[in-house]
Amino acid sequence: METFLAFLSLHVSNHLVMLFTFFISLLLLKHFVFISKKNAPPGPWGFPIIGHLPLVGDKPHVTFKRWRKTYGDVFKIWMGGWDTVVINGQNAVKGALEGTDDTYSGRPIFYTMKVIKDVNSNENTLSFAEFDSSWFVHRKLASKALRTFSNTRNHSVQDLVTEEAMYMIDALLKHNGQPFFPDSEISKSVGSVIYQLCYGRGQYVRNDDLFKTFLKSNDEFIRFTGSGNPVDVMPWLRYIMPWKTQTFKQLVRKRAQFRNIKVQEHIQDFVSDHLRDITDAFLAEDLTDKDGKSKEGQISRNRLMSTLDDLVGAGSSTISTTLQWAILFMASNPDVQKRVQAEVDAVVGKGRNVKLSDRCKMPFTEATILEIMRLSSIVPLALPHYTTMDTVLNGYTIKKDTVVLINLHSLGYDTDTWKDPDAFRPERLFGEDGHLDKEKTNSFLPFGLGRRRCLGEYLARTELLIFFTTLIQRCNFIRPDGETYTKDGVLGLTYNPKPYNVLVLERT
Numbered sequence: 208m209e210t211f212l213a214f215l216s217l218h219v220s221n222h223l224v225m226l227f228t229f230f231i232s233l234l235l236l237k238h239f240v241f242i243s244k245k246n247a248p249p250g251p252w253g254f255p256i257i258g259h260l261p262l263v264g265d266k267p268h269v270t271f272k273r274w275r276k277t278y279g280d281v282f283k284i285w286m287g288g289w290d291t292v293v294i295n296g297q298n299a300v301k302g303a304l305e306g307t308d309d310t311y312s313g314r315p316i317f318y319t320m321k322v323i324k325d326v327n328s329n330e331n332t333l334s335f336a337e338f339d340s341s342w343f344v345h346r347k348l349a350s351k352a353l354r355t356f357s358n359t360r361n362h363s364v365q366d367l368v369t370e371e372a373m374y375m376i377d378a379l380l381k382h383n384g385q386p387f388f389p390d391s392e393i394s395k396s397v398g399s400v401i402y403q404l405c406y407g408r409g410q411y412v413r414n415d416d417l418f419k420t421f422l423k424s425n426d427e428f429i430r431f432t433g434s435g436n437p438v439d440v441m442p443w444l445r446y447i448m449p450w451k452t453q454t455f456k457q458l459v460r461k462r463a464q465f466r467n468i469k470v471q472e473h474i475q476d477f478v479s480d481h482l483r484d485i486t487d488a489f490l491a492e493d494l495t496d497k498d499g500k501s502k503e504g505q506i507s508r509n510r511l512m513s514t515l516d517d518l519v520g521a522g523s524s525t526i527s528t529t530l531q532w533a534i535l536f537m538a539s540n541p542d543v544q545k546r547v548q549a550e551v552d553a554v555v556g557k558g559r560n561v562k563l564s565d566r567c568k569m570p571f572t573e574a575t576i577l578e579i580m581r582l583s584s585i586v587p588l589a590l591p592h593y594t595t596m597d598t599v600l601n602g603y604t605i606k607k608d609t610v611v612l613i614n615l616h617s618l619g620y621d622t623d624t625w626k627d628p629d630a631f632r633p634e635r636l637f638g639e640d641g642h643l644d645k646e647k648t649n650s651f652l653p654f655g656l657g658r659r660r661c662l663g664e665y666l667a668r669t670e671l672l673i674f675f676t677t678l679i680q681r682c683n684f685i686r687p688d689g690e691t692y693t694k695d696g697v698l699g700l701t702y703n704p705k706p707y708n709v710l711v712l713e714r715t
């Protein structure tokens with residue numbers, strides 16, 4: 208019996224070895240075919256199966272900037288089983304994303320995106336959907352609703368952000384001049400803005416238990432997904448590290464359940480000629496034809512509602528992270544802080560709140576916000592793109608179904624464009640005529656470019672102007688003695704500053 212078992216185990220292990228060898232050969236063959244494809248972009252050497260994953264490090268955008276020096280603006284790597292091309296520098300990025308064809312408008316369907324779709328009754332979300340006609344309809348409807356509730360015509364968003372900036376300042380000043388890291392004060396106010404735009408305005412929102420649940424689940428989601436998930440590009444890892452997918456599924460489910468509670472609440476007292484928020488706008492959208500059937504090419508209500516998850520996800524961590532960087536840059540550059548304060552004092556004064564219409568009268572403040580965005584580069588690799596057809600870029604052939612990583616970070620730090628890219632100098636964005644130079648401000652693209660560019664750009668620019676200017680109008684940000692600040696951050700869902708301490712004092 209033992210001999211039989213020994214024979215069996217030898218036999219089985221021989222088969223396993225053969226299978227393993229066959230599997231590796233297939234992958235090497237695939238790798239080789241990809242490498243030897245005529246005109247394929249060059250790229251560094253990578254491992255079989257895992258490709259370049261262990262080589263890119265915890266700041267892939269910085270590694271890619273280094274590889275660019277050897278392999279040029281367009282190079283290829285291998286992310287697990289995915290053929291990937293990395294595009295760097297203004298010319299190549301604009302060459303790929305500007306223009307009207309949709310070659311780069313796809314998104315790869317990584318494993319976690321399948322999980323999100325699965326939890327969402329097999330419906331695509333907006334940010335992670337592949338590029339097809341239903342995505343067009345989805346983007347159009349989402350954009351219409353967001354525009355309605357973040358436009359300037361009724362100034363509602365301006366007042367909402369000002370109100371939240373005041374709460375933020377109160378919370379910051381409660382530290383009574385003691386040093387602290389201002390992340391929770393910022394994320395509460397920023398979270399409250401997008402929550403109220405999506406789910407309804409109200410002065411008591413902050414005390415609402417559902418809002419507290421919302422902040423907690425958003426925070427958990429950001430913390431978990433921020434640490435990255437290798438299962439995305441090597442789905443077989445889910446058998447080796449099942450907790451990675453199980454926890455992720457639970458978090459996605461929790462978010463969807465929360466959203467469903469809010470949607471059900473809205474259905475109860477929905478009035479079609481009095482739309483209160485983005486959820487109401489989605490409920491009001493007629494998605495059926497005269498016979499009550501789904502319109503040709505139209506999307507389901509459930510899919511449209513899932514946009515709420517996209518908006519609260521994308522709309523909170525991005526703004527919070529940028530404001531954390533803003534405070535760090537102000538405390539480490541007191542001269543710039545004083546100059547912005549002088550401009551705000553001259554244009555707005557101390558007796559009234561800043562308005563969106565003040566923007567054009569405060570060019571140095573505007574340049575400072577842009578310089579913060581250039582240096583912090585909070586979404587350094589955009590979201591992954593995916594080619595929808597074969598194409599040629601910089602003379603290289605890129606095949607259909609290739610993952611494309613747009614290295615937005617490389618634009619802000621390009622030594623061809625910027626003399627001293629690491630320095631914080633808002634004045635670099637002015638032309639010789641003393642006005643903001645459009646060519647310079649358009650040479651880095653914090654919101655991406657093309658069909659998949661950020662949906663919330665207008666809202667983001669509004670929030671950043673009002674939050675930043677109100678903070679600067681009311682507070683001084685001071686680096687505590689002995690505290691060292693670094694521009695080096697930590698890549699999670701966004702590129703965050705490492706926790707730092709700051710003193711916040713009321714301006715008198």
Ligand code: HEM
Pocket residue numbers: 333334335346401517518519521522523525526529585586589590591613653654655656658659660661662663664666667
């Ligand atoms: C400083 C703030 C922000 C920055 C720097 C930023 C940046 C970006 C970038 C780089 C992308 C990917 C573009 C690409 O794939 O090429 C993106 C996508 C997106 N952003 Fe933002 N974003 C910000 C704020 C917001 C806000 C406030 C919202 C909404 C409330 C939002 C909603 C979205 C959505 C829905 C997408 C996916 C678009 C699609 O796939 O069609 N973002 N954002």
